[in-house]
Amino acid sequence: MFYNEDCISGAKSYLTDNSIDLIICDPPYGIEGDKLDKHYNRDASNVINGYVEVPESKYSDFSKKWINEAARVLRPSGSFYIVSGYSNLRHILNALAESDLQEKNHIIWKYNFGVYTSKKYISSHYHILYYVKPPCNQATFNTNAFFADSEKSENGGSLNYLDREDVWIINREYKPGQVKNKNELPKSLLTKMILYSSNPNDLVCDFFLGGFSTAKVAVGLGRQACGFEINKNAFDYQISEMEKIKTGEYMADLREVPVNKLINKGKPLLNSEISQIKGDFILLTKKGVTKKSALDRLSSKYGRGYWSLLKIVDNNVIAK
Numbered sequence: 083m084f085y086n087e088d089c090i091s092g093a094k095s096y097l098t099d100n101s102i103d104l105i106i107c108d109p110p111y112g113i114e115g116d117k118l119d120k121h122y123n124r125d126a127s128n129v130i131n132g133y134v135e136v137p138e139s140k141y142s143d144f145s146k147k148w149i150n151e152a153a154r155v156l157r158p159s160g161s162f163y164i165v166s167g168y169s170n171l172r173h174i175l176n177a178l179a180e181s182d183l184q185e186k187n188h189i190i191w192k193y194n195f196g197v198y199t200s201k202k203y204i205s206s207h208y209h210i211l212y213y214v215k216p217p218c219n220q221a222t223f224n225t226n227a228f229f230a231d232s233e234k235s236e237n238g239g240s241l242n243y244l245d246r247e248d249v250w251i252i253n254r255e256y257k258p259g260q261v262k263n264k265n266e267l268p269k270s271l272l273t274k275m276i277l278y279s280s281n282p283n284d285l286v287c288d289f290f291l292g293g294f295s296t297a298k299v300a301v302g303l304g305r306q307a308c309g310f311e312i313n314k315n316a317f318d319y320q321i322s323e324m325e326k327i328k329t330g331e332y333m334a335d336l337r338e339v340p341v342n343k344l345i346n347k348g349k350p351l352l353n354s355e356i357s358q359i360k361g362d363f364i365l366l367t368k369k370g371v372t373k374k375s376a377l378d379r380l381s382s383k384y385g386r387g388y389w390s391l392l393k394i395v396d397n398n399v400i401a402k
């Protein structure tokens with residue numbers, strides 16, 4: 083299901099309407115006189131030749147065409163991530179606004195070793211646009227893919243909350259001495275999108291396979307993959323690399339998420355439970371337990387989240 087073709091005509095030929103569960107695309111950035119190799123300060127002899135750029139003058143039309151195809155093949159409630167630099171971001175945002183896809187998040191990916199510049203700020207981020215095809219409320223979003231609600235960082239913050247913030251700090255991979263595409267996405271970035279927004283056996287599509295990173299991580303995580311790459315050199319090299327990935331082999335590297343202790347999270351609150359929570363909170367604070375520590379204890383006892391308990395005590399206890 084991988085095609086050495088232009089993604090726009092290829093999608094029209096091979097992909098049926100509403101057939102893909104998750105699309106992750108990292109299109110060429112339309113940067114004239116592409117200096118990506120210089121940016122990464124690396125030995126260009128390991129970089130596969132033939133990377134296809136899109137001229138800036140055609141970027142708007144190109145973006146509309148491929149995003150239109152992606153929107154057609156994405157299933158209802160399917161998720162769509164686009165990675166983009168800032169130079170031509172506006173064309174991608176315009177194309178998305180003209181589609182029936184709906185924005186969920188505009189994520190900033192902060193990476194390491196940005197291009198050094200002395201007379202302006204150093205660029206060290208990409209944009210990741212996360213959209214869903216309506217109906218949006220049924221989209222796959224595995225809230226506890228990485229952390230249970232009750233897991234805390236060393237300074238007491240919720241790890242689940244931190245992991246779901248919309249600024250992602252993820253390093254690029256160096257891969258010294260290895261053959262690579264000009265511009266490859268790191269495995270941990272792809273793992274994040276795939277685990278939050280798909281389930282095992284779902285079909286993940288990448289219109290711009292490049293180093294086949296999306297496809298490799300998807301298959302390694304037990305999903306199916308398909309996509310397009312127009313550069314024959316990259317396609318021929320990576321298709322044989324792809325064959326080395328065993329379905330599900332990356333699952334063993336994943337951290338085991340503890341059972342979510344907040345078993346009552348989201349369930350309606352009964353008046354009797356509210357009174358008990360209020361009573362327990364008053365007793366604990368009278369004993370000198372701090373508000374935060376009391377709420378943590380009540381969270382374990384009642385299987386409810388910290389914030390919903392805070393709401394109860396703030397509205398119903400302290401306010402009185």
Ligand SMILES: C[S@@+](CC[C@H](N)C(=O)[O-])C[C@H]1O[C@@H](n2cnc3c(N)ncnc32)[C@H](O)[C@@H]1O
Nearest residue numbers: 088089108133134266267290292293295311312
């Ligand atoms: C930014 S790279 C993708 C990198 C990829 N995400 C990875 O991690 O290796 C964009 C890729 O799109 C390819 N490309 C450019 N125009 C294309 C088109 N019309 N159809 C399919 N692939 C295209 C380029 O050759 C390049 O390999």
